[in-house]
Amino acid sequence: MGYESLFTPFKIGNMEVKNRIGLSPMGTNSAFTNGRKDAQEIDYFIERAKGGTGILYMGCQMLNEQIAQGSMEGYLDTYTVLPSLTSVCDGCHRYGAKIVCQISPGTGRNAFPDTFGNPPISASALPSVFNPDVICHALTKEEIAQMMEGFKFAAGVASDAGFDAIEIHAHAGYLIDQFMSPVWNKRTDEYGGSPENCARFPKEIVEAIKSVVGDSMPVIFRISLDHRFEGGRTLEDSMKLLKVLEAAGVDAFDIDAGCYETLDYIFPPSYLGESCMSYVCAEARKAVSVPLINAGSHNPDSAVELIESGNVDFVNMGRALIADPYLPNKLMTGHPEDVRPCLRCNEYCIGRIWNKHTKLSCAINPQAMEEVRFEIKKTDSPKNVVVIGGGPGGMEAARVAAIEGHKVTLFEKNSKLGGVMGDICTAKFKNNIKKLTKWYTVQLEKLGVDVRLNTEITGDESILEECDNIIIGCGAVPVTPPIPGIDGNNVISILDAHRDPSLIKGEKIVICGGGASGLDGALEIASEMGKKVTVVEMLPECGKDVFFINKITLFTKLAENGVELMTNTKVVSIEENGLTVEKQDKTTETVLADTVISAFGMKPVLTTVDAVKAKYHLKTRVVGDSNKLGKIGEAVRDGFYAATSL
Template identity: 75%
Template sequence: MDHSALFTPFSVGRMRVKNRIGMSPMGTNSAFTNGRKDEQEVDYFIERAKGGTGVIFMGCQMLNAKVAQGSMEGYLDSFTVLPSLTSVCDGVHRYGAKIVCQISPGTGRNAFPDTFGNPPISSSDTPSVFDPSVKCHALTKDEIAGIMDGFRFAAGVARDAGYDAIEVHAHAGYLIDQFMSPVWNHRTDEYGGTPEGFARFPVEIVHAIKDTVGDALPVIFRISLDHRFPGGRTIEDSVALLKILEREGVDAFDVDAGCYESLDYIFPPSYLGESCMSYVCDAARKAVSVPLFTAGTLNPDDATRLVESGTVDFVNFGRALIADPYLPVKLQQGHPEDVRPCLRCNEYCIGRIWNSHTKLSCAVNPSAMEEVRFRVARTNSPKDVVVVGGGVAGMEAARVAAIEGHRVTLLEARDHLGGTAGDISSASFKLNIRKLVEWYRVQLDKYKVNVRLNHAVSADDPLLESADAIVVGTGAKPVAPKIPGLDGANVVPVLDFERETSRATGERVVVCGGGASGLDCALELTADLGKRVTVVEMLPECGKDVFFINKITLMRRLQEGGVELRTSNKVVSIDATGVTVELADGSREHLDADCVIDAFGMRPDTTLADAIDARYHDKTRVVGDVRRLGKIGDAIRDGFYAATSLDMDLYI
């Protein structure tokens, strides 16, 4: 597709942007406790500017530590934060990009339960999102006035640092959104009760910013037009707010959908499909005349169509630019095949922030937030490197080693690359996994990796003996529980089903195993193939290995597809007519099935890796599932580490 529409200039107020591509505001969770930005975050944003992004929105920075309630996204309450902010602005401007300072007065009732203090603040005494037993502190008018003073100071900091615009974070059910929404705002004073009352708090914020910067910096307003939960703000409600805010001086809107009550729309997983929030844009375009930004699982083709249609003026890419900071320049130069696809897996971006309280990274791009430390450099001492196994760990090791200048041979026993990732990518909601495997194939060809398919390796292979370094990524194999009938003609291993979905014969299918693999299989069976599906899981919960935000969408779609989830059910036997399970009380039940899917799990396949390591330990690195079962991002990181450490044995 011709993406040239993305590379025309456009203006917001006095800010003229060289193209229509923005980087969505996303927190990195990396600021220091004094509110100052970390140097790695500075490098992270500069890398995206270097890659051709037209306008970069930094993730929300809070007014001060008190309203931040634990957020590690930086504060704007002191001149001491200016040096690092100036560095990022100067670095972005070096490459002709613009940069926007997104400011937030806090998360309000959305504060994390282990960091918010007691109690969190909000528009009213509504329950905290993560601990409903805790009622929020309703801000007083004096406290609101203090927040406005904070915005005046913060706007001055943004101006002095060199930002090109300011965005008000009124999104995701955070504090401003709590004032704008009757479901959370129960006030009876001038800050609630009517559309004008719900708009008063954000309008005063816009005025406070304009008091400081005038028209020098345009004010962009980020808002969810559709909360997507009963009682939440609808598109119609939001349009009324847009009109008031435009009248009061907002220079552009950044629109999408969702809030913490519909959390999967804040961090949309692959299950939500492509361009999942663009449906809100038509109403915004009809309501206001100022420029519009939007985001939400956009791919380059859908983004181009949106701009060409005139529905929006700018398209923001979020995780796609974490995955590949050079996405814009690759599109502009006519090489979309070189764009590394985001999996929308949420594992290493929001997953690391939410689960581990550490900084953002990326499943497919280990250099994210490590742009300097993990920069791939050419070697002065090329080696002969043999990679055994063509899964994602092996392909990443081969790709990076080739970029470094090593002579790389990749050996794969099967007739194609991709490993397990390639096998599991048949479902419609796994489009980007298919794209990733194809991207690796293209990159290995471009970097002239010697790929040998149908090459079964043994420990005495001459290629291993002559190699300077060996990377082994032979993956995992299915577990084989001793269940009568598991080898029956009506039983299909889950990987065999993924390779050839037609093997799931008949209408009724029982999936044995309720982990991520089994649930994805069940969704594919019902959503793509129209089967009647039952999932059997011996644990009390299905999907324990599914990241909780992804699980929201997954479970909803399984329910919509009529999938029956049976927990605390142990498979005791399989026969030609179905599956017999043992219930928690010890009783047994037979589940009728035309086909049974074996999704009992995987285990590392260490036989070949152990033999190679025993013979060539000093030059062997074992990577991916053969070392430790994990997700795609874990395997890619293993391969990246192996390749970038090939020179560690050299003396300087």
């Protein structure tokens, strides 16, 4: 496929952007408590401008500290934030990119009660999302007027900093969306009731910003056109809003779908597929004449398809550009095979922010938000490096060591690279894992890594003695608990099910183990093979190791495909016709099955690791599952650290 259509210039208002690729507005959770941006975030944006992105949207900056309610995205109520914002604007302009200041009056009812114990603000006195016992404070007309003054000041800051445009964050069911949507707006004054009144708050924001910047900076409006829940705003409702806002002076719309009631559409996991929100574009194109921007798990091919459909003018990519900041330049120079594909795993981007309250990173790009500190540098003293194991940890170690200029030899005992990662990527929703495995294979070949397949290392080889450094990761194998009948002909491991689907006999399939691998296997077998699947899990819930946002879509898809989840259920024995299970009340029952799949977890393979460490512990670094059982991201990080510390 050709990508030429992504590299034509296009205008928003009086701002010309050099190509059609944008970096979606995403918080990095890294600003200082005084509202200023950290150097690492500045470097993060500059790296993506350097990589060829045409227009970059900074994650939402709040009007002031009180509205931010603990968010570490920065705020725009003081001139003291200007030096760091000027740095990011100047840095992006150096590479011919445009940069947009996204301004937000807060998350409203989606916020946690703030540090002062005050309830969140909203259009109306509704229950807070995260604690329904806390009732939101409905903004008074005086407070709304104050907020408009805040928008004027923020617009002036954005202009002084050197931003090229301003985006109003009216998305995701946040505060502005709460005014625009009757499901949340229960006001009886001029800010509620009729569609015109519900549009008054966002219209006044547009007018406040325009009163400061005039036509010198375009104003873009980010809005979800389809909330996707009963009572939420529909596509049809949103078209009326778009027309009102266009008449108010909005220069472009940044459109997609979802809200906090449908959280998986705010952070779409792999189960939703590519381009999962482009369906909103065709109607919007008919409703307004200003430029349209769309995001939602785009890859290069879906971006081309959408631009060429004529339904949008720009395609924003978020996690794809976290994973590979040089994606645009690689496409522009005719090297799509070099684009590192995002896994849509959500583990290190929103996962780190939400679960660990720290800054954004990436499962497969450890340099994200560490562009300077983790720079890969060419060495002045090349070493002979042996990598044992061709899983994600070993492949990343070999790739990075080769970029640094070391002579790298990689040994893999199987006939192909990828390890467990290369085996499990058989489902359509794991296509990006398959692409990542392919990407590593291509990169190692281009970098001249000496890859030796079908070669098992024991620890006695002379190359180990002769080399300078050893990086080893021999992966993991399925756990086989001592359950009567587990070695029967009707029992296979989850890995064998992926490696050879013909082993999955009959129509009734039971998967023992309701962790991520068991549930993914269940969805694949039910949705792509059309079989009746039951999952048996000993714990009170399935998917304890699945990130909670991903779990929303996963459980929806499992239900849609008729997968039965049996929790608090222990496998007692496996027979020819199925298995005997014990329920929480100690009663037993038979679950009929043609094939039983064992997904009880994994254990590291340490025979070679221990042998090599015993002889060469001073020059050996252990990575991946051999170091600590984990997901792809942990293994990649291990490999990156091992190579960059040589």
